[in-house]
Amino acid sequence: MERITKKVRLGSRLEKLVPGLLLAIASISILTSIGIVFTLVVDASHFFKEVPLSEIFSKELAPLRSKDPSFGFLPLIMGTLTTSVIAMLVAAPIGLMAAMYLSEFVKPKMRRILKPIIELLAGIPTIVYGFFAYNFVTPLLMKWIPDLGAKNVLSPGIVMGIMIIPIVTSLSEDAMSAVPKVIREGAYGLGSTRLETTVKVILPAAISGVIASFVLAISRAIGETMIVTIASGSSKQFTTSIIEPMQTMTAYIVEFTSGDAGSGTIGYYSLYAVGLLLFVFTLCMNLLAKYIIKKYRREY
Amino acid sequence: METKNSVKFKIENMDFHYGDFQALKNINLEIKENEITALIGPSGCGKSTFLRSLNRMNDLIENTKVDGSITLDGVDIYKDYDVIDLRLRVGMVFQKPNPFPMSIYDNIAYGPRLNGIRKKSVLDKIVEKSLRAAAIWDEVKDDLKKNALALSGGQQQRICIARTLAVEPEVILMDEPTSALDPIATLKIEDLINELKKDYTIVIVTHNMQQAGRISDKTAFFLMGELIEFSETDKLFSNPENKKTEDYITGRFG
Numbered sequence A: 001m002e003r004i005t006k007k008v009r010l011g012s013r014l015e016k017l018v019p020g021l022l023l024a025i026a027s028i029s030i031l032t033s034i035g036i037v038f039t040l041v042v043d044a045s046h047f048f049k050e051v052p053l054s055e056i057f058s059k060e061l062a063p064l065r066s067k068d069p070s071f072g073f074l075p076l077i078m079g080t081l082t083t084s085v086i087a088m089l090v091a092a093p094i095g096l097m098a099a100m101y102l103s104e105f106v107k108p109k110m111r112r113i114l115k116p117i118i119e120l121l122a123g124i125p126t127i128v129y130g131f132f133a134y135n136f137v138t139p140l141l142m143k144w145i146p147d148l149g150a151k152n153v154l155s156p157g158i159v160m161g162i163m164i165i166p167i168v169t170s171l172s173e174d175a176m177s178a179v180p181k182v183i184r185e186g187a188y189g190l191g192s193t194r195l196e197t198t199v200k201v202i203l204p205a206a207i208s209g210v211i212a213s214f215v216l217a218i219s220r221a222i223g224e225t226m227i228v229t230i231a232s233g234s235s236k237q238f239t240t241s242i243i244e245p246m247q248t249m250t251a252y253i254v255e256f257t258s259g260d261a262g263s264g265t266i267g268y269y270s271l272y273a274v275g276l277l278l279f280v281f282t283l284c285m286n287l288l289a290k291y292i293i294k295k296y297r298r299e300y
Numbered sequence B: 001m002e003t004k005n006s007v008k009f010k011i012e013n014m015d016f017h018y019g020d021f022q023a024l025k026n027i028n029l030e031i032k033e034n035e036i037t038a039l040i041g042p043s044g045c046g047k048s049t050f051l052r053s054l055n056r057m058n059d060l061i062e063n064t065k066v067d068g069s070i071t072l073d074g075v076d077i078y079k080d081y082d083v084i085d086l087r088l089r090v091g092m093v094f095q096k097p098n099p100f101p102m103s104i105y106d107n108i109a110y111g112p113r114l115n116g117i118r119k120k121s122v123l124d125k126i127v128e129k130s131l132r133a134a135a136i137w138d139e140v141k142d143d144l145k146k147n148a149l150a151l152s153g154g155q156q157q158r159i160c161i162a163r164t165l166a167v168e169p170e171v172i173l174m175d176e177p178t179s180a181l182d183p184i185a186t187l188k189i190e191d192l193i194n195e196l197k198k199d200y201t202i203v204i205v206t207h208n209m210q211q212a213g214r215i216s217d218k219t220a221f222f223l224m225g226e227l228i229e230f231s232e233t234d235k236l237f238s239n240p241e242n243k244k245t246e247d248y249i250t251g252r253f254g
């Protein structure tokens, strides 16, 4: 009896400490986020003070031109969007089909073997993917597309797509497996085949998770740096052709942080502006994901 | 008062295994057309297993084995049937209402659409007819676009019954269809089942002996994987032949 009450008291004292401790830990990550946004905004504001919006949203990007440099970000935005869209065109169908296969067509034992193998793709360092794109996929694609540049957005887009397949597969598979068994049985009970059950019942029931996986994968593609730095070049020419080189926002930041822009110059501050833009892009994606999940979430 | 209805399901020397575990032992039973057959017995005795064998729902579970024979209108459902065709003829309503997370209309139209019916006017008719037959038309007719999950449990269960009726099965299997519902919703479903008897053969698992008494023509009592007694419901409850049946229905057991 005595020992029990003592333990309870000790436990309750610990209990009072825990929320404070957790708050402190949580604050670290919150403060870091605030700090990052703060630096971005402060340093980017130097840039926005000097460069008019009309220039920022123009197609002319020539940051290193000694006389009258120009900071049009449209080529970068185009580069980022194009590579991300190509990546999603690869990752969404393949990732989703893999998820459907794993969730509905494979025995649990097989799933436990296959899923980690697919997830392995996510663990490969991006520099390896970059070389893979530049040294293997681009030369391979040249066999069919003779006009393909040695640097282009098609090849890194595809490779980036392969890289983000596991994000789509893993999260979509989780969402589909989480659909209650009784729903599945309801579909089979009405004479549905396995494919009909998967496509017409399970997929719609899991749609919020599936869309969230897409959005997360897009965010990952937008933020991806190494693959595009290596394989899509640093051309600042505005183009819409996927067989030509383009620079993405992330690759631009890499190029300029590795020394081309002296601290305090307008070129230096342009990094923060691009960084801020990137941040806004991914933030929008995350908010979109939240909204979609909330809108389509089903409670069973 | 032996009925003259023809035999729908004939189960002979049926054994059922989950892996090494034998869940049903040597079951012999006839289920007649346009009758309500109730399956009773303590938890774990194999009622659901038996019921789910009748539309081969157990096929979805790995490592299960059925021996003996089950015929539907004289045709062996495990040997001479495509499982899809079987499930179209033998519909199922589950313990927990399980409407699909889509509109009421789409829930009901799901089965007909699978079977190639695309015309809106035809689907409209089927949806209305099925919802009426499931006694829920008046409650939802103005709101067919509403998500079925937004309905109450009792309404959801009737949607599930309507969804089953929409594919025009001959037999409806029900596994404790009212166990998740309140007494009023339960009575509604019971009335509905009585109504459906005219057109369908119904097999229902129930834990509620009053319910079995109220709605069924025949009752089968299962115990530990064996069929202990099967007879007219009135007889089984008033004058059981087997001591174990008597113990169970008088509450001296499980």
Ligand SMILES: Nc1ncnc2c1ncn2[C@@H]1O[C@H](COP(=O)(O)OP(=O)(O)OP(=O)(O)O)[C@@H](O)[C@H]1O
Pocket (backbone or CB within 6 Å): B018, B021, B023, B041, B042, B043, B044, B045, B046, B047, B048, B049, B050, B061, B207
């Ligand atoms: N998927 C399964 N794998 C292995 N054993 C199972 C499985 N499903 C049921 N069983 C076993 O088979 C036996 C019969 O189960 P069943 O679900 O048919 O019982 P029941 O009569 O429907 O019980 P309840 O009234 O609780 O629903 C039980 O001992 C159960 O543990």
Ligand SMILES: [Mg+2]
Pocket (backbone or CB within 6 Å): B047, B048, B049, B175, B205
């Ligand atoms: Mg059961």
